[in-house]
Amino acid sequence: MSYAVWGWGAADDAPTAADLEAVAPLVTASTGITAQPPEVPAPLAELRAPRCALPSSLAHLGSTDPVDRARHGIGRAYRDLIRGLRGQVTDVPDLVVRPGSEQDVVDVLDWASSSGVPVVPFGGGSSVVGGVEPRGLERAVSLDLSRLEGLVEVDSTSRAVRLRAGTFGPAAEAALKPHGLTLRFYPQSFERSTVGGWVATRAAGHFSTGPTHIDDLVESVRAITPIGVWESRRLPGSGAGPSPDRLLLGSEGALGVVTEAWLRAQPRPAHRWAATAAGSWAQGVDAVRAVTQSGLRPAACRLLDPVEARLSGTRQTGEAVLVLGLESLHAPLDLEIAALLALCQDAGLTVLEQGNRGEAGEAWRSTFVRAPYLRESLVLLGILVETFETAITWDRLPAFVDAVTTATEDSLRRVCGGGSVGCRFTHAYPDGAAPYFTVVAPARRGSEIAQWDDIKAAASQAISAAGGTITHHHAVGRDHRPWYDVQRPDLFAAALTGAKAAVDPAGVMNPGVLVG
Secondary structure, eight states, rough: OOOOHOOOOOEEEESSSSHHHHHHHHHHHHHOOOOOOOOOOOOOOOOOSSOOOOTTTTTTGEEEEHHHHHTTOSSHHHHHHHHHHTTTOOOOOOEEOOOOOHHHHHHHHHHHHHHHHEEEEESSSSOOOSSSSOOOSSOOEEEETTTTTTTEETTTTTTTTEEOOOTTTHHHHHGGGGOOOOOOOOOTTTTGGGGHHEEEEEEBBBBSSSSBBBBHHEEEEEETTEEEEOOOOSOOOSSSOOHHHHHHTTTSSSSOOOEEEEEEEEOOSSSSEEEEEEEEEHHHHHHHHHHHTOOOOOOOOEEEOEEEEEEEOOOOOSEEEEEEEEEEEEOOOHHHHHHHHHHHHHOOOEEEESSOOOOOHHHHHHHHHHHHHHHHHHHHTTTEEEEEOOOGGGGGHHHHOOOOOOOHHHHHHHHSOOEEEEEEEEEETTTTEEEEEEEEOOOOTTTTHHHHHHHHHHHHHHHHHTTTTTTSSOOOOTTTTTHHHHSSSSHHHHHHHHHHHHHOOOOOOOOOOHHH
C-alpha cells in the first residue's frame, strides 16, 4: 500500500520493520498495552470505475489515477488511517481536479452545477472529521487547490499579506521570512494544511491564548461560489452588519471554494521564555484560570493531566504539568515572567524549570510535533489511538471533564477491554478552556473502525449532554454532524440552509457537511 495514501509525511517517513521492532517495548512501557506484531500495509483494493467525466475543455485538469483518487478519499483521522492501511478506501472521488487558476475553478463549478456532480474542496487533506471524504455520494470530484498557491502581495504598512488558498503552512512561512514577517499560526497539521483549509475549517494554531484562531488573522477572504465571486473588503474592523468573512470561516466548502485570503502578519518575536510547573490537576486548573483572568496572554499555557504527561514523556511522577511560554516582539519579559511564576505558586504548583528551553517543556514540544508520525507506529503495532476536543466554561469544567472521562473510560472497558483517557488544555480563555482528550487502547484487528465509532459516539454524547461544544477547532465535517445538529439553534440552521441555497442552488458544494 502506498504511503502516499495513508501516511502523514513523505515516503521515506514510513516506519520500517526495524523502527517498529525498536519502538514496541517503549510503546508497551509507556501505554501499558502489549504491542502486537507489526502490521504489513495491504495493497490498495480495486476502486470502482469513475462515474463522471470532465468535458474536453477541462479534461487536462483531471486525474483518475487510483492512488490519487484514494488519497483524496480519506483525511487523517484514526478511521482514515485504518482504511488506508487495509487498502479499503471505498468512498473515493471519481476524479481529482486541480485548477490552475480562479477561472478554472469557475469553469469546474459551472460544469458541476449543470451536471449535478458534487464538488469536495481539498487543501492538504488533514481533516480528522470526514470533511474531505465524499461519503455516501454516488459520484463526486475532489477539487484539489494545491496549484493555487503562493504569496501574492505584502502590505508592509498595514502588516498584512495576501496568500492563495493552496499555500501550505511551511511554504507560507518561507515566503514571509524575507519580509521579516510570520503568521504565528502553527496548528499541529501545519506541515499538511493550507491557508484555504485553515479558513474553511476555522482552524486554531497551537498558541494557547491571544490571537490563535484563524478568525483573529483574517482581514479579508475571497471565494468562488457556483453563482459568482464572494469577496469582502480589506478592513481592520467593521460594524456593517453580519460579517461576510465570518460566514465563510468554518463553511467547510459548503458555500464555495476559498481561493485567497488577506491575513494579518507580525514580526518574528525577539524575546522568548518557557517554564514548566507541576502539581495536582485541580491546582493546574486554578493556575490556568488565574493566568487567563489576570490579563496575561502567554503563547503557551498547556495543562497536561498525569496520563498526558506520562504519554508525552513530559513527567512520569503522576503529577499534572503546566507548560508555559511567553513571547515579545520588542520589550523584555521580566514583569510578565514574575507575574506568571507568582500565579503558579499561588495555585500551589511547583516550578520545575524556566529559561529559554527546559527538558520537560522540550519533551512536550517534541511529542506535539511528532505526534502524527508516532501515531502511525502505534497503529501498526495494534494500538488504538485517537483524540477529540471540546470547550467549556470554567464554572462547569471540573464536572464536565469528569463526566466525559468517565463515559469514555466506560466505553473503553466495554469495547476494548481497557485503555486510558488523558486530558490536556490546548487553549485557554478568561471564561473557560478547551479540553483535548487522548484515547489509547488495545485494538482488535479487523474491528478497529467499529471500536472507535462506539467510543467516539459515547464521548460525543457525553460532551453534548454536559453542555460542551462538539468541536473547538477540528471542524464539523461528516463525523460531527449528529451532535452539531443538536448544538446549533434551529433558526440558525434554517438561515444557513437559506444562505447555501442562495449561493449553491444546485447543492453541489460538499454535500453532507453543516447542512443538507
